[in-house]
Amino acid sequence: MSTFALVDGNNFYVSCERVFNPQLEKRPVVVLSNNDGCAVARSQEAKALGVKMGAPWFQMQALARKHGIVALSSNYTLYADMSNRMMAVLEKFSPSQEVYSIDECFLGLDGFHTDLTAYGQAIRQQVKCWTGLPTCIGIGPTKTLAKLANHIAKKQREWAGVCDLGKLSEHALNDLLERIDVGEVWGVGRRIREKLVRLGINTALDLKRAEVAFIGDYFSVVTQRTVVELQGVSLLQLEEVAPARQQIMCSRSFGLPVTQLTDLQQAIISYTTRAAEKLRRQSSLCRAVHISIRTNPFRQKDAQYSPGLTVTLPKATCDTLKLAQAGLWGLQRIYRPGCRYAKAGVILLDLVPAEIRQTSLFTDHETDKKNAQQLMQTMDAINQRMGKDAVFLAGAGVEKRWHMKQGNKTPRYTTEWKELVVVQC
Amino acid sequence: MSAVKKRFAVGDSLLFSRDLKLPVWLKHAWLFLSDYKNGNKFLTSLSAYSILDFCVIYQDILMGKSNWGGQRSGAGRKRVAEPTVTVRVPVSSKETIMKLVRHMKTASSVRFPPYLEPLLLVQQSAPQFIPRMSYSVRAGFPSPADDYVEKRIDLNEELIQHREATFFLRVRGHSMIGAGIDDGDELIVDRAIIPEHNRIVVAAVDGELTVKRFYHRHGVVKLLAENPQYPDIEFKNEQEMVIWGVVTKIIKSA
Ligand SMILES: [Mg+2]
Numbered sequence: 083m084s085t086f087a088l089v090d091g092n093n094f095y096v097s098c099e100r101v102f103n104p105q106l107e108k109r110p111v112v113v114l115s116n117n118d119g120c121a122v123a124r125s126q127e128a129k130a131l132g133v134k135m136g137a138p139w140f141q142m143q144a145l146a147r148k149h150g151i152v153a154l155s156s157n158y159t160l161y162a163d164m165s166n167r168m169m170a171v172l173e174k175f176s177p178s179q180e181v182y183s184i185d186e187c188f189l190g191l192d193g194f195h196t197d198l199t200a201y202g203q204a205i206r207q208q209v210k211c212w213t214g215l216p217t218c219i220g221i222g223p224t225k226t227l228a229k230l231a232n233h234i235a236k237k238q239r240e241w242a243g244v245c246d247l248g249k250l251s252e253h254a255l256n257d258l259l260e261r262i263d264v265g266e267v268w269g270v271g272r273r274i275r276e277k278l279v280r281l282g283i284n285t286a287l288d289l290k291r292a293e294v295a296f297i298g299d300y301f302s303v304v305t306q307r308t309v310v311e312l313q314g315v316s317l318l319q320l321e322e323v324a325p326a327r328q329q330i331m332c333s334r335s336f337g338l339p340v341t342q343l344t345d346l347q348q349a350i351i352s353y354t355t356r357a358a359e360k361l362r363r364q365s366s367l368c369r370a371v372h373i374s375i376r377t378n379p380f381r382q383k384d385a386q387y388s389p390g391l392t393v394t395l396p397k398a399t400c401d402t403l404k405l406a407q408a409g410l411w412g413l414q415r416i417y418r419p420g421c422r423y424a425k426a427g428v429i430l431l432d433l434v435p436a437e438i439r440q441t442s443l444f445t446d447h448e449t450d451k452k453n454a455q456q457l458m459q460t461m462d463a464i465n466q467r468m469g470k471d472a473v474f475l476a477g478a479g480v481e482k483r484w485h486m487k488q489g490n491k492t493p494r495y496t497t498e499w500k501e502l503v504v505v506q507c
Numbered sequence: 508m509s510a511v512k513k514r515f516a517v518g519d520s521l522l523f524s525r526d527l528k529l530p531v532w533l534k535h536a537w538l539f540l541s542d543y544k545n546g547n548k549f550l551t552s553l554s555a556y557s558i559l560d561f562c563v564i565y566q567d568i569l570m571g572k573s574n575w576g577g578q579r580s581g582a583g584r585k586r587v588a589e590p591t592v593t594v595r596v597p598v599s600s601k602e603t604i605m606k607l608v609r610h611m612k613t614a615s616s617v618r619f620p621p622y623l624e625p626l627l628l629v630q631q632s633a634p635q636f637i638p639r640m641s642y643s644v645r646a647g648f649p650s651p652a653d654d655y656v657e658k659r660i661d662l663n664e665e666l667i668q669h670r671e672a673t674f675f676l677r678v679r680g681h682s683m684i685g686a687g688i689d690d691g692d693e694l695i696v697d698r699a700i701i702p703e704h705n706r707i708v709v710a711a712v713d714g715e716l717t718v719k720r721f722y723h724r725h726g727v728v729k730l731l732a733e734n735p736q737y738p739d740i741e742f743k744n745e746q747e748m749v750i751w752g753v754v755t756k757i758i759k760s761a
Contacts, residue, residue: 105715
């Protein structure tokens with residue numbers, strides 16, 4: 083029988099901030115999305131005050147003032163580094179690890195003949211000590227149950243942060259599942275939940291007891307698999323090597339509404355640059371670029387316009403220049419003057435692995451291609467050494483009027499020498 | 508690093524406006540070069556010249572040569588009233604800067620393979636940790652040192668025991684000068700080391716991080732300053748103190 087653990091950081095972004103600023107301890111803290119638009123992470127104290135996930139920040143001003151809620155802009159550079167540290171510590175606790183998200187990973191615990199609850203506590207303690215980050219751990223015979231166990235460890239204090247469902251009797255387990263809404267089960271999204279509820283399946287236990295064939299009549303094989311996993315039969319294996327992404331997206335909201343084509347062009351070039359870097363990092367080429375722009379749907383007085391267009395490339399490429407050209411060509415076609423645009427996005431589609439030949443330097447006789455390659459490699463190398471955007475396409479703009487608002491961003495404590503934590507002495 | 512990046516971003520505005528007034532342009536170039544001369548080592552294999560070139564080429568490609576999307580409305584930025592400044596530069600740098608300027612004025616056509624050659628050095632100078640195989644094969648002469656080629660010293664390896672748990676912090680204040688910790692020093696702090704009596708630690712006291720010597724004897728916990736002008740920190744009931752990490756090295760500028 084398999085055993086999985088799911089380790090998940092508590093209020094991860096807030097916890098990262100607290101490591102370097104102990105003053106935030108015990109206070110209500112929220113981290114806001116790009117553009118300081120809405121809450122993407124909340125401390126326990128902020129949750130208790132009723133701040134909802136995704137709540138628009140401007141609606142919370144009064145509450146924030148009343149309770150002294152600290153609102154921080156998101157500092158993804160810091161969170162990414164802290165995530166890497168956390169994952170590296172966790173890696174030592176198991177021969178197999180699947181990093182599932184920025185703050186979650188599965189560990190394979192097959193054949194561990196120890197008290198897994200104690201082992202879980204040891205893991206939590208080491209992560210907390212080494213990185214300063216608090217976590218909760220769920221353990222179970224399937225990934226779906228481990229995920230659910232994690233939810234329980236988080237919500238029910240009596241577990242002290244580690245919940246091992248594998249240890250429970252069938253009866254005790256069912257008791258527990260009966261008290262959990264079916265929407266909390268991994269893979270059950272809002273729409274599936276609504277449909278399940280209409281069919282009389284309200285709790286995790288109901289879903290576990292559902293006939294697999296019956297579920298198959300109404301849902302896809304994915305939901306059927308969820309039922310089987312809830313029953314304790316492991317169908318989902320650890321995916322230790324992250325599969326190369328099938329599409330790469332970069333989209334952001336602007337700090338201010340944008341009307342000029344030039345500003346949109348800058349944004350498209352900038353996002354394409356970012357996406358193309360990711361493309362090259364996973365050694366892929368892409369054959370199509372999808373671009374989209376949209377106005378702000380919340381401003382009902384404004385004329386609404388949200389077009390998108392996919393531009394197919396004659397040949398698969400990872401050359402930022404070519405991709406940017408394609409994106410700009412598309413933009414020209416969908417741009418309509420007089421609209422107040424709030425967001426733009428670039429998606430690289432139809433990805434194929436780059437041939438090995440194309441990543442080596444001197445074997446290609448087509449000078450054009452070689453030059454483009456060298457250019458991209460050089461650009462990536464410089465940006466890696468001298469910092470993001472040390473060299474960029476001129477078209478991406480210098481002023482970036484449209485750039486996102488980040489009013490209250492903390493320093494990049496762990497990745498910039500000039501921004502180290504200051505310690506009083 | 509970020510200084511150069513920032514300076515460079517200032518200089519970047521030249522990307523947009525080839526008709527920039529000369530002295531402003533000079534100032535940017537000078538800022539950039541002075542950074543370069545101030546010993547930013549990662550730049551040593553590059554010349555400032557080639558970096559700036561790199562950008563010019565990009566502009567040519569994007570704005571001029573490859574004529575995507577037809578004429579771009581609004582592409583010509585309004586820089587009519589660009590103010591000018593006079594810049595003093597050391598005589599020794601004058602020639603370099605003038606060279607750059609001359610180049611800027613004439614660089615209208617895309618010729619990028621030759622331009623990029625100097626930049627390729629960046630790639631080639633990537634750190635080489637694997638000892639090279641004997642070059643006697645290539646050169647035909649056996650080198651007496653071949654058997655002794657070893658990996659160059661890597662400070663990350665020497666100074667950091669637990670990579671995931673190690674952080675750099677910067678000191679402000681004078682309370683630890685007796686322990687050799689001065690204002691402005693950087694500390695290497697390892698959170699994986701158990702704080703024992705007498706070690707120098709970073710502690711969170713009343714929401715603030717502070718560096719002190721950790722006293723832990725007979726159930727008494729104190730944080731000791733190493734400067735008679737500063738008080739030790741003793742703890743009353745209910746006051747909270749958390750050891751954040753143990754200081755393992757002090758980095759100073761000579
Ligand atoms: Mg989490």
